Amino acid sequence: PKLDVNINLEVTKHKKPGIVFDIDGVLVKGKNVLPETFKTLKILDTLHIPYIFLTNGGGKTEKKKAQELSKRFHVPIREEQIVLGHSPMRNVPDEIKKKITLIIGPDTCKEVAKSYGFEKPVLSKEILSWKPEIWPFEDQIMFDCPYDLDKESFGAVLMFSDSCTWGQDIQIACDIFRSQNGKLGTQQVPYVKQAVPCYFAAADLLWSNNFPLSRFGQGAFKIALSKLFKELTGKPIEIIQFGKPEKTTYDFAKELLEKFSKNYLNEEISNVYAVGDNPSVDILGANNYGWHSILVRTGVFKTGENDKIYPAKTVVNNVLDSVKFILSQEN
Ligand code: G3P
Ligand code: MG
Structure with a gap:
């Protein structure tokens, strides 16, 4: 021009x-x-x-x-x-990067996590094949879980980018946080402390696209997750927050x-x-x-x-x- x-x-x-x-x-x-x-x-x-x-x-x-x-x-x-x-997530400690990590966001986030050095990133839709009853609303399980979740534990939950599968993400994330040492399928009774850290790439309640009204962002997901976690455990969830501001x-x-x-x-x-x-x-x-x-x-x-x-x-x-x-x- x-x-x-x-x-x-x-x-x-x-x-x-x-x-x-x-x-x-x-x-x-x-x-x-x-x-x-x-x-x-x-x-x-x-x-x-x-x-x-x-x-x-x-x-x-x-x-x-x-x-x-x-x-x-x-x-x-x-x-x-x-x-x-999610750019600052490349600086997450190495001991976490070595473990299985739940990555929340579009499928492409798994490759991004790998490029940041995460060795075992997994998506919630892959976890469904481990035990489909963990989210009993999916007619067809389309993806394989690359890790043996009966043996290995999670090291963190990371919200990378806006998710289109809020329900299963929140369910599985809460399961991991309430587990014994990050072992999915176990539970702390009574609940003592969050088993693994939770990272968020952003927390904007709203963002703007070409729809006349602003859309829910990761901050909306964070409110839903935090509220349900509090309801389950009586304690607030601890989140390591990245992104503006x-x-x-x-x-x-x-x-x-x-x-x-x-x-x-x-x-x-x-x-x-x-x-x-x-x-x-x-x-x-x-x-x-x-x-x-x-x-x-x-x-x-x-x-x-x-x-x-x-x-x-x-x-x-x-x-x-x-x-x-x-x-x-x-x-
Ligand atoms: O999903 C995008 C949204 O969270 C905000 O993007 O570029 O306005 O920071 P931006
Ligand atoms: Mg903006």
């Missing part, structure tokens, strides 16, 4: 702003790329301005996501520019942005701007981390001056306006 926007930033300027883009509701809506996205990213490439993507979504490796976004956005994108909800995820993203900027663009970063559509996730996270938050009106947030509970530092209509604003600040 033709760059008819007023570009004020000198290409030679010593330090550049760094930009952290949310994806859903900012650059895309479901299968559609928002029209402003193409021009926005072209401008940034032309000006050598470093940017990364920080999404609570997932379900593929960072490499696959980079390839997918390059195709959709018509600009070259590297895996070193991608932080997904958690600080661990922002530390991860900051390091990535700085490395990308130095290694690929040879640029130092002045200020970091975070562009998002979800006040309780993107704006809260950026504000807490000391980044300049910019809220767009194309996603979860749609109308109004600013969010009342989690106000952004700047509010604009869309992603192109966010970059125009950043350029006006950095000149």
